[in-house]
Amino acid sequence: MQVTLADIKRGEIGIIVDVSSIHIPLKLLEMGCLPGNSVELVQMAPFADPMYLNINGSHLAIRKETALHIQIEIAR
Amino acid sequence: MSKQINVALIGNPNTGKTSVFNALTGLNQKVGNYPGITVEKKEGICKLPRGVKAHIIDLPGTYSLNASSLDENVVIELLLNKNDKDFPDVAVVVCDVENIKRNLLLFTQIKDLKIPTILAINMADRMAYKGISLDIPHLEEHLNTKVVLISTRKKTGIPELKEVIAAYKELSIEPCLNASEIDKDYFANLQKAFPNQLLYKLWLVITQDVNFGKMDRNTIDAVADFKTKSNIDLKRLQQKETIKRYQFINNVLKEGQAIDLSTAKDLRIRLDRILTHKVWGYVIFGLILLTIFQAIYDWSSIPMDFIDSSFASLSEWTKTTMPSGTLTNLISEGIIPGIGGIVIFIPQIAFLFLFISVLEESGYMSRVVFLMDRVMRKFGLSGKSVVPLISGTACAIPAIMATRNIESWKERLITILVTPFTTCSARLPVYLIIISLVIPEGRFLGLSFQALTLMLLYLLGFAAAVGSAWLLNKILKIKSKTFFVVEMPNYKLPLLKNVAITVLEKTKAFVFGAGKIILAISIVLWFLASYGPGDDFNNAEAIVTEKYTNADITETDLDHHIDSYKLEHSYIGITGRAIEPAIRPLGYDWKIGIALVSSFAAREVFVGTLATIYNVGSDEEETIKNRMAGEVNPVLGGPLFNFASGISLLLFYAFAMQCMSTLAIVKKETNSWKWPVWQLFIMTALAYISALIAFQLLK
Numbered sequence: 218m219q220v221t222l223a224d225i226k227r228g229e230i231g232i233i234v235d236v237s238s239i240h241i242p243l244k245l246l247e248m249g250c251l252p253g254n255s256v257e258l259v260q261m262a263p264f265a266d267p268m269y270l271n272i273n274g275s276h277l278a279i280r281k282e283t284a285l286h287i288q289i290e291i292a293r
Numbered sequence: 294m295s296k297q298i299n300v301a302l303i304g305n306p307n308t309g310k311t312s313v314f315n316a317l318t319g320l321n322q323k324v325g326n327y328p329g330i331t332v333e334k335k336e337g338i339c340k341l342p343r344g345v346k347a348h349i350i351d352l353p354g355t356y357s358l359n360a361s362s363l364d365e366n367v368v369i370e371l372l373l374n375k376n377d378k379d380f381p382d383v384a385v386v387v388c389d390v391e392n393i394k395r396n397l398l399l400f401t402q403i404k405d406l407k408i409p410t411i412l413a414i415n416m417a418d419r420m421a422y423k424g425i426s427l428d429i430p431h432l433e434e435h436l437n438t439k440v441v442l443i444s445t446r447k448k449t450g451i452p453e454l455k456e457v458i459a460a461y462k463e464l465s466i467e468p469c470l471n472a473s474e475i476d477k478d479y480f481a482n483l484q485k486a487f488p489n490q491l492l493y494k495l496w497l498v499i500t501q502d503v504n505f506g507k508m509d510r511n512t513i514d515a516v517a518d519f520k521t522k523s524n525i526d527l528k529r530l531q532q533k534e535t536i537k538r539y540q541f542i543n544n545v546l547k548e549g550q551a552i553d554l555s556t557a558k559d560l561r562i563r564l565d566r567i568l569t570h571k572v573w574g575y576v577i578f579g580l581i582l583l584t585i586f587q588a589i590y591d592w593s594s595i596p597m598d599f600i601d602s603s604f605a606s607l608s609e610w611t612k613t614t615m616p617s618g619t620l621t622n623l624i625s626e627g628i629i630p631g632i633g634g635i636v637i638f639i640p641q642i643a644f645l646f647l648f649i650s651v652l653e654e655s656g657y658m659s660r661v662v663f664l665m666d667r668v669m670r671k672f673g674l675s676g677k678s679v680v681p682l683i684s685g686t687a688c689a690i691p692a693i694m695a696t697r698n699i700e701s702w703k704e705r706l707i708t709i710l711v712t713p714f715t716t717c718s719a720r721l722p723v724y725l726i727i728i729s730l731v732i733p734e735g736r737f738l739g740l741s742f743q744a745l746t747l748m749l750l751y752l753l754g755f756a757a758a759v760g761s762a763w764l765l766n767k768i769l770k771i772k773s774k775t776f777f778v779v780e781m782p783n784y785k786l787p788l789l790k791n792v793a794i795t796v797l798e799k800t801k802a803f804v805f806g807a808g809k810i811i812l813a814i815s816i817v818l819w820f821l822a823s824y825g826p827g828d829d830f831n832n833a834e835a836i837v838t839e840k841y842t843n844a845d846i847t848e849t850d851l852d853h854h855i856d857s858y859k860l861e862h863s864y865i866g867i868t869g870r871a872i873e874p875a876i877r878p879l880g881y882d883w884k885i886g887i888a889l890v891s892s893f894a895a896r897e898v899f900v901g902t903l904a905t906i907y908n909v910g911s912d913e914e915e916t917i918k919n920r921m922a923g924e925v926n927p928v929l930g931g932p933l934f935n936f937a938s939g940i941s942l943l944l945f946y947a948f949a950m951q952c953m954s955t956l957a958i959v960k961k962e963t964n965s966w967k968w969p970v971w972q973l974f975i976m977t978a979l980a981y982i983s984a985l986i987a988f989q990l991l992k
Contacts, residue, residue: 238532239525239528246535247356248395248780249539251532259565263667266667269663274391275392276783278659278663
């Protein structure tokens, strides 16, 4: 099932399918947010924003508005 | 003569790059600024084997050569300019053993610029703990360079690193990625237009919005007879480039690195479960803040009192020891108290930076940014604005400098503009003396009214900062991309050496940076207060002595009367009386007016000025307080410092922009006079109006 990264839940592992490169800063791509890489939710701030993620071994926090532009597939 | 080579230390943030720099150079380093911008430039000297000396530059941390901030621009500007005197003969990419994959991205970019590049894998002591094993010969073969394992914590690998740096000429400069693979046709045309240039370098110039001296994007556009891509196309190609680089890196690491997750222990997960928790995260952050406030206001009072009394006696000693005259007066009344006014803030500044550097080194600061982002965004700020707002309670100057890592210009500008509202340490002496004068003693729920007032003033400062941020967010029409990416680094025990060096450097920067201005102003103030036009000033002694000939007063009292008469007729006294009509509606007299005017240089001057005006020789609080309590309002009668004028003064100091050094730093950081001038007028107008309303309602 294909969803956006904003929908990921704790304990799930997602695989990035597509990133909308107009909306996503290059910096995020360079930190490993690229199609094919895995992503996991570590922690969520109140109101589910920002999200603390483990993307391909990089631990980072991004805002929900950014996560909405990243398509993922839940692998587990 | 020994040979000197240039070495650039480059790496992602949080890789311990600065620890490596400290290990290589020790205290043999200096921190300056890059010309024209306020990005810190750290450089040092290191002795290498075989008599080679290395000039080492610690470049700002960056994730890639595609710059997105001022700090990152510095890196790329240096690496693209072969004529820069700091252009590196060899680059050392410092990387974190736990995130080699991502760190290698930057490595491949730098190597593609044909600069000899060494890979230094830091924190090697954590390999076993994290279940990581590396095949160094394999990595060296495929990355085509030397790889050194180091640990600044365990102090290993540094001699090997020095050895490799000294032998940099043996390193290959073969690029990792053939740039033309990104888009064959496009790059073939590009090469045809610039046959002598390195393709990757051209590509960087085209994709960055940075000024590279002689060569920039426009000159390429002008010469090249091919169609330049649109920004969206360029970004698509940059994405393709990034994917290609990761393909290369994954291939290298497939055999070069093995991670056994079953033996890996993860402290991060357990700590983050508490520290970034929806409830506990905020509770812990609150407790940490309380500790910091306690340290800044309570613990630092001991050294501050000591400094205060030392400078007072030094000034006294100079006065009695040196031959009397203008020079002695200038030194004892202008320069020594001026320097004292700077030195007194050292304990607070040092404590603040001690805490901030520990919080940053440990990795906790990123968690605060994460926790606070949502709340701050409501007011047009970013999670990253929290650090400046906290630092602002010590001093707005370092706080404003700490806004640099906020990516969005609008969020950064708003943070810079509102930070001076937070209650900085210079307001504290003013608050303390006025509160003790006008707030009655008594308790509410076990807390004294006076302490509650002080706390309210702190809250008022934050409320003013956040409230004006909200307004600015509505008013300012700045289109800037608001993106927010924060790396959540691993938790680390801070290295004592790094913390000590940071505290030392920042304190030094404050003393010599802001200090110069404060000192200059106190000298000017001294002149204005010590000289005046006309007979009233020059014959003050005769006039006053005559006035009191029949009165039964001691000689010291007479001297005080003379001093106060002189001050009234000095240049500054004349100024004070000139502005009296403007401040009378706020409940002040001309003497407070003088204190206000001199406070526009720096707030903390207030108490000292009042001490002189109320003809008290010493700065002892009780004495000034008694004199102030005895002052009578010239118009309304009754005590000058009553509840109404006291509240009015507190509000004035809470809101007014009375700090030249802050204005100077805002000018520097925003690169325009527009913002500091706005800040000065708006904040002062707010101060005046709220003080006016308070006094008129309460009187």
